Amino acid sequence: MLNEIEQNRKERQSAWEYVINYFRKRSIWLLHYCTGCGAVELPPVMTSRWDLERFGVGPMATPRQADVFLVTGYASIKTLKRMIRTYEQMPKPRWVIGFGACTINGGIYYKSYNVINKLDRYIPVDIFISGCMPRPEAILAALEELRNMIQRGEAKGYDRYVKNYDWYKKNQKEILEREGSLFGEADDENK
Amino acid sequence: MVGLLFIGLGRIITARVQRRIGPPFYQQFIDVIKLLARESIWHHWIMTLGSIMALGGLIATMVHVPVAGWLPYDSGGPIFLILYLATIGYLGMAMGVSASGNPNAPLGIGRALSLMLGYEIPFAAILILFISLTGSSSLTEIAAMQTGGFLSWNIVKFPLAFIAAEITVQAMMAEKPFDQMIAPSEIASGPLVELGGKFLGLGMIQMAVAIYFETAIMVNLFFGGGANIFTFTLKQFGVYTIAILINSVMPRYKIENAVRYIWTVPLALIIIQMLIVFLR
Amino acid sequence: MKTSDILNKTKELFPYISTELFEEQQGRIKVDNERFLNVLAYLRNSSFVHLANIFAVDWIEEKEFELNYNLWSYDHNSSIIVKVGIPREKPEVTTVLDLWEHGQVYEQEIHEFFGIEFAGNPDLSPLFLHNWKEIPPMRKDFDTEEYSKRAFDVGEREGAK
Numbered sequence: 001m002l003n004e005i006e007q008n009r010k011e012r013q014s015a016w017e018y019v020i021n022y023f024r025k026r027s028i029w030l031l032h033y034c035t036g037c038g039a040v041e042l043p044p045v046m047t048s049r050w051d052l053e054r055f056g057v058g059p060m061a062t063p064r065q066a067d068v069f070l071v072t073g074y075a076s077i078k079t080l081k082r083m084i085r086t087y088e089q090m091p092k093p094r095w096v097i098g099f100g101a102c103t104i105n106g107g108i109y110y111k112s113y114n115v116i117n118k119l120d121r122y123i124p125v126d127i128f129i130s131g132c133m134p135r136p137e138a139i140l141a142a143l144e145e146l147r148n149m150i151q152r153g154e155a156k157g158y159d160r161y162v163k164n165y166d167w168y169k170k171n172q173k174e175i176l177e178r179e180g181s182l183f184g185e186a187d188d189e190n191k
Numbered sequence: 192m193v194g195l196l197f198i199g200l201g202r203i204i205t206a207r208v209q210r211r212i213g214p215p216f217y218q219q220f221i222d223v224i225k226l227l228a229r230e231s232i233w234h235h236w237i238m239t240l241g242s243i244m245a246l247g248g249l250i251a252t253m254v255h256v257p258v259a260g261w262l263p264y265d266s267g268g269p270i271f272l273i274l275y276l277a278t279i280g281y282l283g284m285a286m287g288v289s290a291s292g293n294p295n296a297p298l299g300i301g302r303a304l305s306l307m308l309g310y311e312i313p314f315a316a317i318l319i320l321f322i323s324l325t326g327s328s329s330l331t332e333i334a335a336m337q338t339g340g341f342l343s344w345n346i347v348k349f350p351l352a353f354i355a356a357e358i359t360v361q362a363m364m365a366e367k368p369f370d371q372m373i374a375p376s377e378i379a380s381g382p383l384v385e386l387g388g389k390f391l392g393l394g395m396i397q398m399a400v401a402i403y404f405e406t407a408i409m410v411n412l413f414f415g416g417g418a419n420i421f422t423f424t425l426k427q428f429g430v431y432t433i434a435i436l437i438n439s440v441m442p443r444y445k446i447e448n449a450v451r452y453i454w455t456v457p458l459a460l461i462i463i464q465m466l467i468v469f470l471r
Numbered sequence: 472m473k474t475s476d477i478l479n480k481t482k483e484l485f486p487y488i489s490t491e492l493f494e495e496q497q498g499r500i501k502v503d504n505e506r507f508l509n510v511l512a513y514l515r516n517s518s519f520v521h522l523a524n525i526f527a528v529d530w531i532e533e534k535e536f537e538l539n540y541n542l543w544s545y546d547h548n549s550s551i552i553v554k555v556g557i558p559r560e561k562p563e564v565t566t567v568l569d570l571w572e573h574g575q576v577y578e579q580e581i582h583e584f585f586g587i588e589f590a591g592n593p594d595l596s597p598l599f600l601h602n603w604k605e606i607p608p609m610r611k612d613f614d615t616e617e618y619s620k621r622a623f624d625v626g627e628r629e630g631a632k
Contacts, residue, residue: 020224020225023221023225023228024228026225027218027221027225047211048211051211053211054211054214055214056214056215056218056221056222062383062385064384064385064387064391065383065386077600077602078599078601081601090387091229091230091387092229092230093229093230106623106624110619110624111616111619112619113608113613113618113619114600115619115623116623117623117624118628120628121626121628176601177602178602179604181604182621183605183617183618183621
């Protein structure tokens with residue numbers, strides 16, 4: 001059993017990466033960029049009640065310094081444009097946490113004409129937190145899970161982004177640079 | 192190394208002031224190792240040159256600061272050379288980050304340099320006071336003047352000058368209320384805005400070195416140096432703790448108000464101190 | 472001066488409007504889209520200097536848009552809403568920029584979300600929507616749910632690839 005686990009680990013990452021991943025997981029810096037209402041849950045997590053700094057997690061001001069991109073809540077189309085730019089500015093390794101129901105399927109903004117529904121079609125998401133809003137405990141649990149994933153070498157969203165770059169770019173263009181109406185002639189006649 | 196440890200302990204102190212537990216004391220080492228192992232995005236070779244120049248300038252400064260009376264070679268801790276070399280670090284950083292092309296970076300550097308203009312005047316006044324008393328510009332001799340127990344330390348002899356120097360050092364270390372240079376919520380951490388990976392790691396080491404030699408100067412000037420390296424480091428940590436405690440409860444000045452404040456209050460304190468000393 | 476007095480005085484001057492005292496401090500005036508500028512200009516000059524908001528309502532069954540000009544007087548502490556009906560087929564009114572300069576943003580927004588033309592407004596460029604190709608989204612005949620399904624709820628997720 002132990003040998004199998006060891007074997008799996010070696011297939012995924014070398015010993016050097018294993019050591020570096022230990023340091024990476026102990027020092028996760030969040031990008032201080034908030035897309036939606038979810039950001040309101042972060043102050044209690046950062047401050048004295050839950051104290052995220054215990055785990056070496058802290059807010060960072062610019063994408064160049066940050067490790068984790070926290071998409072807090074709904075992302076409108078204009079926000080999506082900025083999110084993609086921000087994500088592409090971050091140096092590797094970089095991770096994305098989808099925060100709240102809105103990033104999973106649109107949440108209460110499902111019917112909105114201006115809010116995207118499936119975040120993982122546009123940027124690679126490593127871990128989702130469900131709930132509207134997620135409790136601070138849920139955020140801590142997600143970060144704990146992300147740390148384990150980093151240590152196991154499974155959190156490879158940035159690799160997927162490179163590998164499936166065409167697919168992501170196609171989806172992004174569908175939203176951001178669409179030509180022509182989505183409602184054809186037939187719909188107009190029915191009205 | 193000691194500087195990094197100081198920052199780590201400083202983060203715990205800040206956390207305790209804010210009623211948090213805080214990170215482990217070795218957190219800074221983890222951060223630096225992670226950053227050095229990370230992908231670094233660079234825009235121009237000047238960025239690398241600037242980072243190395245900044246680190247080199249600071250290390251060159253540190254060579255001249257006596258630690259518990261010990262120096263790598265017998266320079267005697269020439270105080271003006273130290274002040275001169277300390278600016279090289281900042282200029283290197285200015286050069287490096289200006290090459291990154293982000294408008295926030297020159298803004299932060301501009302603030303850092305104008306703040307430097309502010310704090311060098313009261314600091315020079317303190318030095319004039321000590322140099323006229325000891326007749327020497329050597330840090331080793333200033334420290335040696337104060338041997339012989341607690342009461343002969345300069346902090347007891349010249350308390351007003353110490354308060355002024357504490358304010359000045361607060362500005363030197365860019366701790367609040369003088370952290371206009373990095374101001375994360377205003378100018379997105381200023382000079383560090385485009386630095387990722389290795390550059391940020393080097394930047395953190397620079398910060399650690401800067402804190403180390405600034406506290407060392409303070410200990411030499413006011414706390415009588417140290418008998419051995421342990422008491423010296425302990426005194427340094429005391430100086431840093433005062434700075435961190437002020438930092439964790441203070442808001443931030445606007446840059447022009449900060450410079451005006453440094454030019455008035457600490458300078459006035461030193462002049463009063465000088466009058467007391469020379470007229471007595 | 473009380474709000475009811477203001478309403479009565481306005482009614483005397485412009486007999487073609489219909490007034491209604493909604494609450495003690497809030498009155499409503501309904502006027503057609505040919506002559507509404509007279510009423511607005513009069514109110515503007517009799518201490519209603521603050522245009523708090525302009526908003527539009529789409530009455531799809533009556534086939535008209537209703538523009539609401541939300542005015543406030545600091546002198547009399549009273550608020551008056553001027554309602555202007557516009558036919559849905561030809562949604563065009565005169566701008567109020569000459570009376571209140573800051574109406575620019577409100578008119579721009581209403582033009583973007585309802586497609587109402589403001590004759591005389593020099594800049595009606597889009598403010599909020601990105602690359603919008605459909606009919607203006609706040610109109611009642613725009614099906615947001617269907618749009619959301621077609622635009623965002625399509626294709627496979629990342630894991631299915």
